[in-house]
Amino acid sequence: MTKPELLLVGNPNCGKTTLFNLLTGLHQRVGNWAGVTVDNKRGAYIYENDCYTICDLPGCYSLVSLQQMAGDEKVTCCTLLQRQEECVINVVDACNLNRDLYLTHQLLELKIPMLVVVNCVDKAFERGIHIDFKELSQHLGCAVVPMVAKDGEGLDTLKHAIQVLTELPKAPKAELTPPDFIVQYIQLWGHLFTHFNPSLDSQALAIRALEGDKQCQQYLEQQGQKPRFIQTCESLSQETEQALDVALAMWRHHQIRQWLGTVVSIPESKAASKQTRSALIDQFVLNRFLGIPIFFIVMYSMFFFAISFGGVFQPFFELMSQAVFMDAPRQALTYFNTAPWMIDLLCDGLGKGINVTCSFIPVLAGMYFFLSFLEGSGYLARAAFVMDRFMRILGLPGKSFVPMIIGFGCNVPAVMGARTLENRHERILTIMMTPFMSCSARLAIYAVFVSAFFAEMGQNIIFALYLVGVGIAVLTGFILKGVLLEGTESPFVMELPAYQFPPVKGLVRQTKHRLKMFVKKAGSLIIPLCMVLASLGLMNPEKNVSYLESMGRKVSVVFQPIGIEKDNWPAAVGLLSGVMAKEVVVGTLNALYSQQNDAPVKMPHFKETMQEAFTSVKERLFGLREAIKNPLVAHASDEDLALGVMGTMVERFQGPIAAFAYLLFVLLYFPCVSVIASIAKELSWRWGLFAMGWTTGLAYLVAMLFYQCATLPAHPRQSLMWILSGLIFFIGAVYFIRKTTLRMKQQRRRRAIPTQILLTTDA
Amino acid sequence: MANTLAELRKGEKARIVAFKPGGAPCYRQKLLAMGLVPGTSIVVNQIAPLGDPFELSVHDGTRVSVRKKEGCILLVERTS
Numbered sequence: 062m063t064k065p066e067l068l069l070v071g072n073p074n075c076g077k078t079t080l081f082n083l084l085t086g087l088h089q090r091v092g093n094w095a096g097v098t099v100d101n102k103r104g105a106y107i108y109e110n111d112c113y114t115i116c117d118l119p120g121c122y123s124l125v126s127l128q129q130m131a132g133d134e135k136v137t138c139c140t141l142l143q144r145q146e147e148c149v150i151n152v153v154d155a156c157n158l159n160r161d162l163y164l165t166h167q168l169l170e171l172k173i174p175m176l177v178v179v180n181c182v183d184k185a186f187e188r189g190i191h192i193d194f195k196e197l198s199q200h201l202g203c204a205v206v207p208m209v210a211k212d213g214e215g216l217d218t219l220k221h222a223i224q225v226l227t228e229l230p231k232a233p234k235a236e237l238t239p240p241d242f243i244v245q246y247i248q249l250w251g252h253l254f255t256h257f258n259p260s261l262d263s264q265a266l267a268i269r270a271l272e273g274d275k276q277c278q279q280y281l282e283q284q285g286q287k288p289r290f291i292q293t294c295e296s297l298s299q300e301t302e303q304a305l306d307v308a309l310a311m312w313r314h315h316q317i318r319q320w321l322g323t324v325v326s327i328p329e330s331k332a333a334s335k336q337t338r339s340a341l342i343d344q345f346v347l348n349r350f351l352g353i354p355i356f357f358i359v360m361y362s363m364f365f366f367a368i369s370f371g372g373v374f375q376p377f378f379e380l381m382s383q384a385v386f387m388d389a390p391r392q393a394l395t396y397f398n399t400a401p402w403m404i405d406l407l408c409d410g411l412g413k414g415i416n417v418t419c420s421f422i423p424v425l426a427g428m429y430f431f432l433s434f435l436e437g438s439g440y441l442a443r444a445a446f447v448m449d450r451f452m453r454i455l456g457l458p459g460k461s462f463v464p465m466i467i468g469f470g471c472n473v474p475a476v477m478g479a480r481t482l483e484n485r486h487e488r489i490l491t492i493m494m495t496p497f498m499s500c501s502a503r504l505a506i507y508a509v510f511v512s513a514f515f516a517e518m519g520q521n522i523i524f525a526l527y528l529v530g531v532g533i534a535v536l537t538g539f540i541l542k543g544v545l546l547e548g549t550e551s552p553f554v555m556e557l558p559a560y561q562f563p564p565v566k567g568l569v570r571q572t573k574h575r576l577k578m579f580v581k582k583a584g585s586l587i588i589p590l591c592m593v594l595a596s597l598g599l600m601n602p603e604k605n606v607s608y609l610e611s612m613g614r615k616v617s618v619v620f621q622p623i624g625i626e627k628d629n630w631p632a633a634v635g636l637l638s639g640v641m642a643k644e645v646v647v648g649t650l651n652a653l654y655s656q657q658n659d660a661p662v663k664m665p666h667f668k669e670t671m672q673e674a675f676t677s678v679k680e681r682l683f684g685l686r687e688a689i690k691n692p693l694v695a696h697a698s699d700e701d702l703a704l705g706v707m708g709t710m711v712e713r714f715q716g717p718i719a720a721f722a723y724l725l726f727v728l729l730y731f732p733c734v735s736v737i738a739s740i741a742k743e744l745s746w747r748w749g750l751f752a753m754g755w756t757t758g759l760a761y762l763v764a765m766l767f768y769q770c771a772t773l774p775a776h777p778r779q780s781l782m783w784i785l786s787g788l789i790f791f792i793g794a795v796y797f798i799r800k801t802t803l804r805m806k807q808q809r810r811r812r813a814i815p816t817q818i819l820l821t822t823d824a
Numbered sequence: 825m826a827n828t829l830a831e832l833r834k835g836e837k838a839r840i841v842a843f844k845p846g847g848a849p850c851y852r853q854k855l856l857a858m859g860l861v862p863g864t865s866i867v868v869n870q871i872a873p874l875g876d877p878f879e880l881s882v883h884d885g886t887r888v889s890v891r892k893k894e895g896c897i898l899l900v901e902r903t904s
Binding site (some may be wrong): 122123125127156157159160163164272273303304306307310311314340343347348349350351352353446447448449450451453554555556557 | 842843845849850851852853854855856857858859861862863869870871872873874875876877879882885886887888889890891
């Protein structure tokens with residue numbers, strides 16, 4: 062016999078996902094944080110030879126589907142309105158019964174077969190809250206199962222209750238007396254909804270239309286009842302002297318209070334004791350003067366933990382994977398006399414791709430672990446609370462500040478860290494801003510140029526570059542905000558969960574899970590991209606230079622407006638190689654300026670690289686003390702230009718102005734392939750391509766504007782022409798983006814109701 | 825006399841008197857669902873360091889953060 066599907070419904074942060082994991086054994090992400098379930102996930106379990114499928118729906122506070130609702134809440138509303146056979150498991154938090162039962166009330170009105178899980182009864186017990194579950198079950202007219210989902214307590218009772226429920230699904234028998242003022246209304250209007258969805262109560266749907274439910278009102282409009290309905294609403298609202306949604310909410314809360322009066326008892330003395338510890342910590346953490354310093358200290362520790370401590374193991378992972386995936390195959394293939402191009406493609410493409418992916422693991426692990434800790438402990442919610450006012454300037458929630466900080470270390474974890482944002486638009490905006498946070502790999506390039514061109518004021522130049530990066534990020538934010546967030550700015554109703562010490566085992570599991578997702582998703586993109594770049598790096602047998610180099614020579618014409626003259630083609634090739642990873646730019650410049658292309662390249666040796674890998678950990682560990690003082694510098698690559706090479710470079714560049722323009726371009730252009738791969742996987746290919754175009758376009762524009770303005774006296778007419786055309790192009794591009802996104806939005810609006818629910822996880 | 829939520833200071837107690845018309849419908853619905861209905865007593869628990877989001881304690885212990893500007897649709901009356 063096929064069992065009806067089970068839908069997990071409840072307020073955000075009440076433990077639905079924990080319960081889902083408990084039932085199905087899947088490892089979904091769980092946080093002490095509202096909005097963890099962004100898409101709905103499915104799983105299954107077997108109990109007494111029957112298979113049950115469960116769908117974990119995103120948390121919501123109310124079932125009324127309204128315009129401008131965040132996408133994930135809409136999913137829950139729509140799924141329930143299209144209900145066929147499904148039964149509902151409604152999860153409520155024992156400590157917040159009076160709030161959580163509001164949703165339960167709405168479910169009861171719809172007369173959907175359901176059972177209620179009262180979660181976290183241990184916490185309620187600690188707080189001295191006594192709950193009479195039998196009495197509650199009688200009021201609600203359905204089964205009530207007390208549970209502690211995180212410890213698995215009450216699981217068997219629940220499974221049994223589900224079995225009973227699905228055997229013979231019955232509508233709950235709660236007595237809900239509708240308020241006087243709508244008794245007449247629901248009698249008149251209820252029957253209109255009998256064909257809306259026969260498996261839902263028609264009178265409840267009529268009530269929802271009063272509250273402004275979009276789908277119910279649309280249904281009335283289709284039947285040509287809209288004008289009469291608006292009239293009815295007005296007269297009803299005059300009668301109650303309240304807005305109708307307010308009056309109906311008061312009715313529900315009144316009913317809930319009556320239920321709870323006989324169900325819950327809290328001894329006065331004990332009620333506040335548990336809450337006080339969190340409140341006491343908050344006195345410091347949210348303090349008017351200490352709040353922001355504490356936030357920055359936490360951010361600094363996160364940065365240190367991820368970038369510096371995680372960075373200790375980065376060379377190890379990098380060299381180790383280089384030895385295994387690049388050097389060893391190269392040695393083996395050379396031994397078997399494989400064609401050189403084949404060796405290059407396999408080792409510098411495939412091997413390098415795996416190598417690049419591996420090198421991110423330690424830093425990502427550090428960041429994931431710390432973020433999970435912040436999430437689990439409840440501080441991330443406070444961080445959002447503290448920074449909210451500040452980030453509101455960009456229309457972003459306070460939380461989005463966190464990934465951007467990580468961006469200064471490495472953009473890849475920053476893009477992945479944006480997951481903590483629940484609203485998709487906010488996530489897009491944050492991710493589009495992060496590539497402009499100058500990562501530590503770029504610092505290595507600045508360092509070389511600064512010592513060559515700006516000996517005296519090096520620090521200032523580097524600081525200016527960081528500021529320009531942040532400035533451009535903010536500009537991007539403003540431009541995209543107008544397009545993306547128009548009318549969708551999500552109002553802020555957040556809870557600050559009580560502090561708790563998250564279990565280390567859970568943190569490790571979460572970190573491992575997220576890492577696996579990164580390797581699987583981003584790695585599958587990084588590898589092919591590396592292969593493409595490797596094939597470009599192959600030697601052209603006719604000219605005895607690599608394709609990349611000959612391409613760079615040709616492309617260098619394009620860079621003339623930003624101050625790279627034709628004979629400075631190595632600079633252009635350096636930029637092309639930086640697409641792979643910013644770390645290789647200095648190396649490329651070194652090789653090209655020193656003109657040692659024909660000199661025999663030292664063959665990397667598997668054994669030597671392995672040895673290097675082990676010594677690197679020791680070195681880095683000793684370097685940690687330095688890193689406390691300046692985490693950015695300690696992490697930057699220690700590659701440097703040979704002295705003679707620097708002279709050649711200075712000769713080729715047209716003075717410090719051209720050098721600074723070059724640095725501006727390096728700061729802003731194409732984030733490395735790994736970042737693009739992460740963006741493409743986190744958002745979509747379109748956004749990945751957009752990020753490529755947007756960053757490179759802006760980089761070109763900014764570098765060109767700077768160079769042309771600075772050299773204006775030398776060739777005023779030409780410069781003015783460049784500046785003008787650059788600005789026109791920029792405005793045109795912004796206009797074009799605006800147009801296309803608005804069109805896309807309209808298209809999406811037309812199909813507001815999801816026609817199918819995606820199956821994201823299979824058991 | 826009725827005030828808007830934004831006029832309250834840290835630690836002050838108040839009672840919700842009414843909902844002003846307007847505001848994003850889904851925001852109203854969220855506040856209503858969280859129990860911020862007329863007649864409910866609230867306490868301003870915390871104010872963020874930059875002065876904006878408020879953390880409220882609804883009479884029964886639910887803690888909710890709201891922004892000044894958006895919370896303005898709530899009309900309140902000081903009770904202490």
